[in-house]
Amino acid sequence: MPAEEFMAGWVSGALGLVLGHPFDTVKVRLQTQNKYQGIMDCMVKTYRHESLLGFFKGMSFPIASVAVVNSVLFGCYSNALLALTATSHQERRAQPPSYTHVFVAGCTGGLLQAYCLAPFDLIKVRLQNQTEPRAQLGGPPPRYRGPVHCAACILREEGPRGLFRGAWALMLRDTPTLGIYFVTYEWLCRQYTPEGQTPSSATVLVAGGFAGIASWVTATPLDVVKSRMQMAGLERGAYQGMLDCIVRSARQEGLGVFFRGLLINSARAFPVNAVTFLSYEHLLLAWA
Numbered sequence: 001m002p003a004e005e006f007m008a009g010w011v012s013g014a015l016g017l018v019l020g021h022p023f024d025t026v027k028v029r030l031q032t033q034n035k036y037q038g039i040m041d042c043m044v045k046t047y048r049h050e051s052l053l054g055f056f057k058g059m060s061f062p063i064a065s066v067a068v069v070n071s072v073l074f075g076c077y078s079n080a081l082l083a084l085t086a087t088s089h090q091e092r093r094a095q096p097p098s099y100t101h102v103f104v105a106g107c108t109g110g111l112l113q114a115y116c117l118a119p120f121d122l123i124k125v126r127l128q129n130q131t132e133p134r135a136q137l138g139g140p141p142p143r144y145r146g147p148v149h150c151a152a153c154i155l156r157e158e159g160p161r162g163l164f165r166g167a168w169a170l171m172l173r174d175t176p177t178l179g180i181y182f183v184t185y186e187w188l189c190r191q192y193t194p195e196g197q198t199p200s201s202a203t204v205l206v207a208g209g210f211a212g213i214a215s216w217v218t219a220t221p222l223d224v225v226k227s228r229m230q231m232a233g234l235e236r237g238a239y240q241g242m243l244d245c246i247v248r249s250a251r252q253e254g255l256g257v258f259f260r261g262l263l264i265n266s267a268r269a270f271p272v273n274a275v276t277f278l279s280y281e282h283l284l285l286a287w288a
C-alpha cells in the first residue's frame with residue numbers, strides 16, 4: 001500500500017484548507033443564519049464585529065484533522081484504483097483507468113473520508129457560527145471556549161452520538177460528489193495533456209480548480225442540510241432527521257435555501273482545490 005499517497009494527501013489538504021477557511025466561514029454562516037443579506041453583508045458584519053480573526057474561527061481543528069481526513073481521501077482513492085486496475089499512480093499516465101473505475105474509487109474515498117470528517121466538521125461548524133467577538137468586555141461569553149471545550153460540551157450535553165450529528169447527510173454529500181471530483185480532474189487533465197505524458201502544472205491547477213467547483217456545485221444542497229442538522233442540536237425543536245430538515249427548510253424558506261452559499265462555495269473551491277492537486281501531484285513526483 002503506497003504510503004506516500006497518504007502523506008501527499010495530508011500536506012496538500014492542509015495548504016488548501018488555510019487558503020479557503022475564510023470563505024468557508026462565510027458560507028457556513030449564510031447557510032445556517034438568516035440575519036445576513038448576502039456574501040458582502042456577511043463579510044462586512046463579520047469584519048466589523050469580530051475583526052479578521054472572525055474569518056478564521058474554528059480553523060485549528062480542521063488543521064489538526066486534515067492529516068487524517070485528506071490522507072484518507074487521497075490514500076483510499078489511489079489504493080481503490082490500484083485494487084480495481086492494478087496500476088500504481090506512476091503507471092496510470094501510460095495506462096489511464098476508465099472513468100467508471102475513477103468514479104468508483106472516488107466514491108470509496110469520499111465515503112471513508114466523510115466518516116472520519118464528521119466529528120471534526122461538526123465542531124468547526126459550531127465554532128464558525130459563534131459570532132461573539134473573542135474579547136468582549138462585559139458581553140456574554142461565547143458558548144464554546146475552543147475546539148476541545150466544544151467537543152466536551154457536545155459529549156456532555158448531546159452524548160457520544162451528538163458528535164456524529166449530520167453525519168448521514170455528510171456521507172450522502174461526499175460519496176457521489178467525490179466521484180464527480182476525481183472524474184472531472186482526470187477528464188480535464190486528459191483533454192489538455194498529450195497521451196502518455198504527465199500533465200503540466202498549469203493543467204493540474206485548472207483541472208483541480210474545476211474539479212473543486214464541479215463537486216461543490218453538486219454538493220451544495222446536502223451541504224446546507226448537513227450544516228443545519230449540525231447546528232440543530234443546540235436548539236429546542238431540533239429536526240427529527242434528514243427528511244424532516246429538508247421538508248421544514250423548503251416549507252419555511254423555499255427551494256432556494258438549498259443553494260445558499262453556492263457562489264462563495266464555488267469561489268472558494270477553485271483556489272483551494274487547484275493548490276491541493278498541484279501540491280499532491282508535485283509531492284508524488286518528488287517522492288517517486
Ligand SMILES: CN(C)C(=N)NCCC[C@H](N)C(=O)O
Binds near residue numbers: 017177212215219273
Ligand atoms: C464536494 N466535496 C465534499 C469535496 N470536493 N471534497 C474534497 C475537497 C477537498 C477540499 N479540502 C475542499 O474543501 O474543497
